[in-house]
Amino acid sequence: MIAILDCNSFYCSCERVFRPDIAEKPVVVLSNNDGCIIARSDEAKVIGVGMAGPYFKARPLIEEYGVVVFSSNYNLYGDMSWRVMETLRVMMGKENIEVYSVDECFINLAHIPTTSLHEVALSLKETVEMWTGIKVSVGVAPTKVLSKVANRLAKKNKVITNCVLVLDSPRKIEQALQKTLVEDIWGIGGQYAEKLRRENILTAFDLSKKDIQWCRKNLGGVVGDRLLRELRGEKSRVMESPLTEKKIIATTRMFGSLVTDINSIKEAVATYTTRAAEKLRRQYCAAKTISVFVVPKEQDFGAHFRHGPSIGSHIKLVRATSLTNELIKPAVSLVDKLFEAGRSYKKAGVMLSDIVLDNSIQGDLFLPNNKNEGRFLMDMIDNINFSMRDDILKFAASGTNRNWKMQKNFHSPRYTTRWDELRTIN
DNA sequence: TCTGGGGTCCTAGGACCC
DNA sequence: TCTGGGGTCCTAGGACCC
Numbered sequence: 001m002i003a004i005l006d007c008n009s010f011y012c013s014c015e016r017v018f019r020p021d022i023a024e025k026p027v028v029v030l031s032n033n034d035g036c037i038i039a040r041s042d043e044a045k046v047i048g049v050g051m052a053g054p055y056f057k058a059r060p061l062i063e064e065y066g067v068v069v070f071s072s073n074y075n076l077y078g079d080m081s082w083r084v085m086e087t088l089r090v091m092m093g094k095e096n097i098e099v100y101s102v103d104e105c106f107i108n109l110a111h112i113p114t115t116s117l118h119e120v121a122l123s124l125k126e127t128v129e130m131w132t133g134i135k136v137s138v139g140v141a142p143t144k145v146l147s148k149v150a151n152r153l154a155k156k157n158k159v160i161t162n163c164v165l166v167l168d169s170p171r172k173i174e175q176a177l178q179k180t181l182v183e184d185i186w187g188i189g190g191q192y193a194e195k196l197r198r199e200n201i202l203t204a205f206d207l208s209k210k211d212i213q214w215c216r217k218n219l220g221g222v223v224g225d226r227l228l229r230e231l232r233g234e235k236s237r238v239m240e241s242p243l244t245e246k247k248i249i250a251t252t253r254m255f256g257s258l259v260t261d262i263n264s265i266k267e268a269v270a271t272y273t274t275r276a277a278e279k280l281r282r283q284y285c286a287a288k289t290i291s292v293f294v295v296p297k298e299q300d301f302g303a304h305f306r307h308g309p310s311i312g313s314h315i316k317l318v319r320a321t322s323l324t325n326e327l328i329k330p331a332v333s334l335v336d337k338l339f340e341a342g343r344s345y346k347k348a349g350v351m352l353s354d355i356v357l358d359n360s361i362q363g364d365l366f367l368p369n370n371k372n373e374g375r376f377l378m379d380m381i382d383n384i385n386f387s388m389r390d391d392i393l394k395f396a397a398s399g400t401n402r403n404w405k406m407q408k409n410f411h412s413p414r415y416t417t418r419w420d421e422l423r424t425i426n
Numbered sequence: 427t428c429t430g431g432g433g434t435c436c437t438a439g440g441a442c443c444c
Numbered sequence: 445t446c447t448g449g450g451g452t453c454c455t456a457g458g459a460c461c462c
Contacts, residue, residue, distance in 0.1 A: 010462095031430035038430070038462095054429040072430085101433090101462050189460050220459065221436065252431060349431090434461075443452075 001114070001140055001168070002239070003107040003121055004147040005128070007084060008135040008155065008163070010103035011039035014080045015070050017133040018415045018423050026067040030055055033254045033406040034071055071408040077102060079416045083132045091127060098239050106144060108239050114168055121164045137163040141173065144237045145230035148186040149176050149204065173233060177205035187227045192219055208232055245283045245355060251275040252349025255404040258297055262339045265294065265348055266332050267399030272350040273331045274395060277324040280352055281378060286320035286361050288354035290327055292334040295347035310349075311338055320354065320361045323374040324381075327352070328397050 007013060011029040016022055026043035030036065037058060040049050047065050049058050055069075062069060081102045088105055089097050096108040112120050121138040128136050139151025146167055153176055154165035167173045183193035185204050195218060201207050207215075208231040215224035226236035251272040259265055269292055280287055293312030315330045331350055358375070381393050391398075413421035 035429050056428045187460065191459065223436065250432060
């Protein structure tokens with residue numbers, strides 16, 4: 001059996017841990033640049049604040065009900081996430097834990113007797129809540145997809161389930177599938193849900209009765225095949241090793257306001273390259289391909305919002321590197337290629353790919369073999385920036401004006417990662 | 427006026443090889 | 445006039461996830 005443990009309204013819960021005064025109040029957290037709502041507490045959902053909607057549209061409702069608003073504070077959420085996952089590693093052994101996202105984790109329960117599943121799931125939930133202050137839900141079932149089904153129902157019926165639901169018999173699984181609409185299945189998004197509804201397949205139970213050929217044809221080939229098997233209780237998505245390196249590393253941001261001059265874009269791209277290179281070094285890797293893209297302001301807004309096209313290009317380096325200085329130069333040169341004078345831009349991004357472990361970098365016959373020597377300097381810069389203040393050391397190409405930086409008007413302190421922002425009690 | 431920032435996997439089709 | 449069959453690798457793009 002497999003469990004999935006998922007934090008309830010994670011970002012809101014993180015903010016509340018340090019603000020007991022808002023434990024009962026509606027809370028929302030905004031995306032970067034204070035653009036969209038990306039997390040809502042139950043109280044905010046009840047009022048009718050929509051998910052992923054733009055903040056400015058929900059603002060009247062938010063002000064009317066006195067909803068507490070936060071800009072996103074990823075330093076805080078990242079650290080709280082680590083505490084939750086570490087609790088699970090301590091309890092269940094790190095080999096049984098697969099961290100799936102910042103607020104979700106699969107747990108292998110193959111060695112737990114069926115009769116103890118509920119008790120174990122409950123103790124996971126209670127321990128995480130006691131040690132971290134974050135409320136969680138746990139779903140347990142024979143496969144990952146079914147455990148997601150269980151988790152969703154547990155969360156939906158908090159009073160009955162106490163946020164823990166175990167699907168340990170064919171009958172319970174069938175009932176759960178009947179209560180789950182196709183669009184709520186993990187792996188069914190907007191397009192597939194629409195297609196399924198047209199075929200009069202409305203619930204997960206309906207889908208589980210379709211034949212495998214039909215699913216292969218209509219739900220993305222082997223993806224549909226695996227999904228159907230999982231719904232029927234046949235394991236098709238296995239537990240994955242926790243130590244896999246990312247294949248793509250990206251840093252992309254909206255600008256605080258529209259940008260029209262090339263130098264600001266170059267500064268932003270140099271800064272994003274610096275961030276991406278830090279992520280790269282943290283997983284002991286180097287990248288051989290660097291891509292840059294810019295997004296101009298939409299020409300035609302139309303009735304429905306849609307993101308404008310992004311304009312990008314990439315360079316393959318002669319040799320993979322993780323050194324910020326070696327990555328900034330090609331990144332900035334790509335900006336020269338992409339920028340068109342006279343247009344205004346709202347976003348830019350940097351992506352690193354062709355990632356290899358940095359102890360296995362392929363050398364080049366015609367380059368001096370420096371064995372990534374600059375890595376020592378990079379490690380020092382990383383250490384200083386991490387232990388002192390962000391960006392206390394930075395590359396000149398990142399600029400000093402930074403008029404493109406994003407807006408954060410409701411930022412909470414980084415309670416757990418900065419000494420000078422510790423919570424104080426008077 | 428104001429709409430995020432990361433990722434993954436899969437498929438189709440083209441270029442190229444023998 | 446007539447132009448194979450099998451394979452690999454790469455890229456772009458679509459769909460999905462949180």
